[in-house]
Amino acid sequence: MSAMLELVDVYKIYQVGDEEVRALNGVNLRVNEGDFVGIVGPSGSGKSTLMHILGCLDVADFGTYYLDGQPVEHFSANDLATIRNLRIGFVFQSFNLIGRMTIEENVELPLLYRRVKPAMRRALVDEALHQVGLYNRRKHTPSSVSGGQQQRAAIARAIVTNPSLILGDEPTGNLDSKTSAEIMEVFETLSSQGKTVVLITHDTQVASRARRIVHIMDGTVSEESIR
Amino acid sequence: MILQSLKMAGKSIRANKPRALLTMLGIIIGVMSLVVLVSLVNGATSSVTNQIASMGNDMLTVSVSDDKGKPLKLSDLEQIAALESVTLAAPTTTASATAKQGADSYSVSVTGTTNAYFHIMKSELAKGRFLLDADQENNSRVVVLSYETADRIFGRSDVVGQTLKMDGVRYLIIGVLVEDTSLMSSFSQTYAVYVPYSVVERMSSGSGAGGMMQGGGSGSSSGISSFYAMASESSTIARAQIELTVEMLARFGNDEDAFSIRNQSSLSETLSSVTDTFALLLGGIAAISLVVGGIGIMNIMLVSVTERTREIGIRKAIGARKASITLQFLIEALVICLIGCFIGIVASGLVLMAVNLASGTSSYTFSGEILLIAVAFSTFIGIVFGLYPANKAARMRPIDALRYE
Ligand SMILES: Nc1ncnc2c1ncn2[C@@H]1O[C@H](COP(=O)(O)OP(=O)(O)O)[C@@H](O)[C@H]1O
Numbered sequence: 001m002s003a004m005l006e007l008v009d010v011y012k013i014y015q016v017g018d019e020e021v022r023a024l025n026g027v028n029l030r031v032n033e034g035d036f037v038g039i040v041g042p043s044g045s046g047k048s049t050l051m052h053i054l055g056c057l058d059v060a061d062f063g064t065y066y067l068d069g070q071p072v073e074h075f076s077a078n079d080l081a082t083i084r085n086l087r088i089g090f091v092f093q094s095f096n097l098i099g100r101m102t103i104e105e106n107v108e109l110p111l112l113y114r115r116v117k118p119a120m121r122r123a124l125v126d127e128a129l130h131q132v133g134l135y136n137r138r139k140h141t142p143s144s145v146s147g148g149q150q151q152r153a154a155i156a157r158a159i160v161t162n163p164s165l166i167l168g169d170e171p172t173g174n175l176d177s178k179t180s181a182e183i184m185e186v187f188e189t190l191s192s193q194g195k196t197v198v199l200i201t202h203d204t205q206v207a208s209r210a211r212r213i214v215h216i217m218d219g220t221v222s223e224e225s226i227r
Numbered sequence: 228m229i230l231q232s233l234k235m236a237g238k239s240i241r242a243n244k245p246r247a248l249l250t251m252l253g254i255i256i257g258v259m260s261l262v263v264l265v266s267l268v269n270g271a272t273s274s275v276t277n278q279i280a281s282m283g284n285d286m287l288t289v290s291v292s293d294d295k296g297k298p299l300k301l302s303d304l305e306q307i308a309a310l311e312s313v314t315l316a317a318p319t320t321t322a323s324a325t326a327k328q329g330a331d332s333y334s335v336s337v338t339g340t341t342n343a344y345f346h347i348m349k350s351e352l353a354k355g356r357f358l359l360d361a362d363q364e365n366n367s368r369v370v371v372l373s374y375e376t377a378d379r380i381f382g383r384s385d386v387v388g389q390t391l392k393m394d395g396v397r398y399l400i401i402g403v404l405v406e407d408t409s410l411m412s413s414f415s416q417t418y419a420v421y422v423p424y425s426v427v428e429r430m431s432s433g434s435g436a437g438g439m440m441q442g443g444g445s446g447s448s449s450g451i452s453s454f455y456a457m458a459s460e461s462s463t464i465a466r467a468q469i470e471l472t473v474e475m476l477a478r479f480g481n482d483e484d485a486f487s488i489r490n491q492s493s494l495s496e497t498l499s500s501v502t503d504t505f506a507l508l509l510g511g512i513a514a515i516s517l518v519v520g521g522i523g524i525m526n527i528m529l530v531s532v533t534e535r536t537r538e539i540g541i542r543k544a545i546g547a548r549k550a551s552i553t554l555q556f557l558i559e560a561l562v563i564c565l566i567g568c569f570i571g572i573v574a575s576g577l578v579l580m581a582v583n584l585a586s587g588t589s590s591y592t593f594s595g596e597i598l599l600i601a602v603a604f605s606t607f608i609g610i611v612f613g614l615y616p617a618n619k620a621a622r623m624r625p626i627d628a629l630r631y632e
Pocket residue numbers: 014015016021022023041042043044045046047048049050
């Protein structure tokens with residue numbers, strides 16, 4: 001199988017005062033197309049930093065990140081924006097929906113930045129909303145629906161562009177266990193449809209849904225277990 | 228993309244209406260002062276220009292500042308009128324006097340002149356007659372009133388044959404001019420009256436019985452300090468001016484500074500340069516208030532960018548390029564400016580209509596040009612003061628923006 005993502009000896013070092021914090025300390029990681037990976041580690045272990053690099057929101061200080069065999073470190077901010085728009089769908093712990101806009105407008109947003117024609121946008125937005133079971137709530141604003149529904153909206157926004165990679169940073173961190181289980185089912189369905197899914201979590205219960213678990217500790221990938 | 232940015236701008240403006248309105252206030256006031264002030268100045272200018280044009284283009288105004296001990300007399304004006312290119316010359320010595328009618332007293336502006344004055348000014352009579360040469364010779368205490376003077380003092384214009392007491396002396400009213408319908412006259416509160424030049428001359432030289440009139444001429448108390456001359460029909464105004472200049476130079480020992488001769492076009496040029504300066508000054512003040520409005524917009528846009536840091540982070544995470552973010556905030560600033568401009572223009576229209584109702588005349592010129600300037604200036608302000616906040620938003624790094632609480 002071809003490697004969809006590959007990190008080779010990646011470092012991310014923050015200077016805090018006169019102290020050096022190695023958020024990522026030589027990470028090597030391969031994610032194949034269609035993988036469902038759970039990255040587990042305690043708070044402060046470097047999970048979010050890793051997710052930012054995988055999601056092209058940030059670049060490594062040292063080492064190389066290959067996305068579909070292509071190194072991304074020399075891309076400009078605008079190139080990275082285009083890559084994020086075309087190939088990556090994000091799901092955040094705090095949902096990150098825009099409060100002034102309805103759910104369907106939030107879901108439509110990535111398509112606007114891609115200059116999709118209005119009729120096509122309508123169809124794609126409706127399809128994504130149906131897929132996460134939120135179609136009848138599409139005219140609501142985020143604050144008027146439950147946390148689980150907000151996260152479904154965020155997932156709809158992540159999948160509406162049909163990206164090859166879906167990244168989740170603690171997507172169930174703000175949800176109760178029953179809702180968490182429902183959200184994890186959505187991710188499982190996406191995975192079964194052939195999407196590459198990488199979820200970051202400190203909850204081993206959540207991670208156990210993944211096909212492959214990567215442990216991270218003090219900025220280093222320490223062990224992997226494959227189901 | 229622009230359509231989407233417009234929608235987004237509309238949404239975020241609607242999300243905080245009071246703030247948007249307060250932000251617009253600077254632009255509204257700026258546009259209002261620009262449109263209202265410039266329209267009023269333009270209105271006044273065109274009314275004055277029309278009035279000057281209606282006086283005809285054949286008149287010269289001569290004023291003497293230094294008569295070299297050789298004061299101009301009426302007989303000298305006759306000589307001037309005899310010049311080939313000049314048909315008429317009339318003294319315009321002015322003085323002020325207090326007129327009494329019943330218990331009321333009025334300050335009137337007295338012009339001492341001759342019959343020629345009314346022909347040069349193309350005056351028309353409503354009642355009675357003009358001053359005649361015989362009135363000069365006899366030093367007759369007769370007076371011609373402007374329509375407004377008659378109307379304000381007597382409450383009617385049919386007053387020929389009555390007397391008017393000025394500075395304690397009774398004058399027989401021999402004529403009343405027709406009503407002046409121009410805008411300037413409706414603003415002016417002057418009570419214009421015309422008496423024989425010889426009467427004013429005698430009073431100002433102190434020999435008049437009980438005369439308390441204050442002579443208007445400075446430095447030449449016993450002569451004519453200013454007069455009007457009319458170019459003859461066969462001649463041009465330029466020719467008349469040259470011939471008159473030669474005549475005056477000869478009289479005052481070739482001293483160019485002893486007198487000045489001005490024609491209608493130099494008068495309207497002076498006037499239009501004054502009103503242009505005035506319009507420029509007021510326009511400048513309005514422009515400054517627009518700039519201040521623009522600074523207000525920049526201020527609010529900076530606050531808005533900071534408040535929406537997380538939103539910017541989200542937009543960037545899902546693939547917004549720098550240009551999209553810049554466009555979004557720039558269009559928001561522009562929309563605020565243009566809505567403010569529109570409100571300002573509508574408000575200006577209302578204010579100008581109110582001014583018209585109050586003054587009872589058409590006192591402004593509402594040109595499309597000034598509206599265009601207002602829109603262009605607002606657009607300019609929106610872009611200039613929107614660009615910095617928009618760039619600030621576009622330059623944010625996505626992870627920093629997403630981390631922002
Ligand atoms: N912008 C930053 N500046 C300084 N230190 C940072 C920054 N981001 C993360 N860190 C540090 O890097 C380490 C890893 O952070 P993070 O990736 O957020 O961990 P996790 O998501 O696993 O909790 C932590 O010690 C954190 O304090």
